[in-house]
Amino acid sequence: AQSVTQLGSHVSVSEGALVLLRCNYSSSVPPYLFWYVQYPNQGLQLLLKYTTGATLVKGINGFEAEFKKSETSFHLTKPSAHMSDAAEYFCAVSDFSRGNNRLAFGKGNQVVVIP
Amino acid sequence: NAGVTQTPKFRVLKTGQSMTLLCAQDMNHEYMYWYRQDPGMGLRLIHYSVGEGTTAKGEVPDGYNVSRLKKQNFLLGLESAAPSQTSVYFCASCGVFYTEAFFGQGTRLTVV
Numbered sequence: 001a002q003s004v005t006q007l008g009s010h011v012s013v014s015e016g017a018l019v020l021l022r023c024n025y026s027s028s029v030p031p032y033l034f035w036y037v038q039y040p041n042q043g044l045q046l047l048l049k050y051t052t053g054a055t056l057v058k059g060i061n062g063f064e065a066e067f068k069k070s071e072t073s074f075h076l077t078k079p080s081a082h083m084s085d086a087a088e089y090f091c092a093v094s095d096f097s098r099g100n101n102r103l104a105f106g107k108g109n110q111v112v113v114i115p
Numbered sequence: 116n117a118g119v120t121q122t123p124k125f126r127v128l129k130t131g132q133s134m135t136l137l138c139a140q141d142m143n144h145e146y147m148y149w150y151r152q153d154p155g156m157g158l159r160l161i162h163y164s165v166g167e168g169t170t171a172k173g174e175v176p177d178g179y180n181v182s183r184l185k186k187q188n189f190l191l192g193l194e195s196a197a198p199s200q201t202s203v204y205f206c207a208s209c210g211v212f213y214t215e216a217f218f219g220q221g222t223r224l225t226v227v
Binding site (some may be wrong): 006009034036041042043044045046049051090092101102103104105106107108 | 119146148150155156157158159160163165173205207209214215216218219220221
């Protein structure tokens with residue numbers, strides 16, 4: 001079964017600094033990978049996704065992530081943090097194994113942006 | 116488009132009471148999911164459905180039941196609520212090729 005590891009439940013970043021959130025996955029088949037963002041008291045919104053093709057994926061709000069098969073990673077980055085980036089971020093993985101049509105989430109990173 | 120709609124948005128139950136959470140999607144998606152979100156635990160899958168009339172257990176199914184009698188609706192039932200079921204519940208739906216899962220706004224349930 002697929003699984004996701006996100007380290008560091010809380011991440012503090014200064015406004016204007018690099019945002020880096022790490023995600024490592026395990027999957028028995030080539031995965032589809034996702035990053036979701038959750039703002040307070042809201043549902044989850046897709047930031048970006050990797051399915052096939054180009055391994056560097058660009059998403060909304062200036063975020064991007066790179067799929068590295070050799071490292072089983074899909075780290076999320078943004079060059080310059082903005083106050084509006086304060087939210088919780090979830091990495092997720094799915095695979096298409098027969099009878100395993102499920103999306104597995106990491107435990108999330110709560111991002112705090114310091115002025 | 117409404118997308119994924121969950122009702123109710125908030126509910127307080129007494130221990131032992133029962134209730135049903137409704138999830139409705141208008142995107143003709145085959146797959147639907149119920150997750151619970153607890154602090155520091157991320158989202159954990161309760162039950163899911165890959166099509167009308169089919170359901171399957173996720174990683175934390177105990178104490179919950181589900182039904183999917185119509186393709187657009189996925190119901191989550193609590194037969195006898197327990198304080199451990201205090202959580203935020205999210206429904207999601209997804210098309211066949213997993214291009215994106217769409218989430219509802221959540222139901223905040225408190226069991227006292």
